[in-house]
Amino acid sequence: MTGHPNYERAEQLLRRTKALGYMIVTAESCTGGLIAATLAAVPGASASLERGFVTYSNEAKAELLGVPEDLLRDHGAVSREVAIAMARGALAHSPGHLAVAVTGIAGPSGGSAEKPVGLVHVAAARRDGLALHEEMRFGEIGRHAVQYETVSVALDMLTRLLD
Template structure:
């Protein structure tokens, strides 16, 4: 179902976090649940994946994750600030030890000169307070390609936050 690299990364995450007794939450906008789907494709993922939040609208980001309306007004839904609040909200509103959040413009429309199609902000947070942020500019490579590239980056960010002390 998934490209081999995504499946291999998801499998490695599930194995590592199962062995360490850690749980994951996802907070997804532009990927619409694909990160959680990639993780739950792996047998045994129920011991690792706590929950996934699909927060496509600003209202969902506010209600489900506690993103501050002022953050959305000042920086927009597609921003590092919003991604960070999404990741922290996923931690605080779940039983997870680690969370990854994504918000971006997959296209084909919705982009602007300041925030072009293919711009995605990602954040990974740990219950310990660690936070990693990434800004990716995949370009106008097509909606499916942007979403799959975001899943790959998000899984790699999860692996990175899992290794942080």
């Protein structure tokens, strides 16, 4: 993985968080733990990677992260509201300083006209309350490509929380 753009992003992010004494938490749905795995691939990641939640089902989002069931019902799992709630829930259920959350439709099936394959919501939050969100529409580029691109966005968003 060394030399891979996401590895390099992760390495730079971890260098900065370690210097600040910050811990990162991930809350992942469509990436299934790939963000945490990318961070964990960097030697010394344990200095900044606190934990990762893989919350693929709505039940897991509610049970492990405290995402309100009315948000899931009213907006759907793949939404801005749920992504932000996942990031904030990851912080609430850990001692981490920064959290990133992703929820989306990686494909090849599961999309609709309103929420097509390739739609991903990425949110990041700091313990001081700042939250960022991006809606990505990658299109039907393939499941692995959606996951890879989502990891890139997530790592960049975590880095922006440090600026």
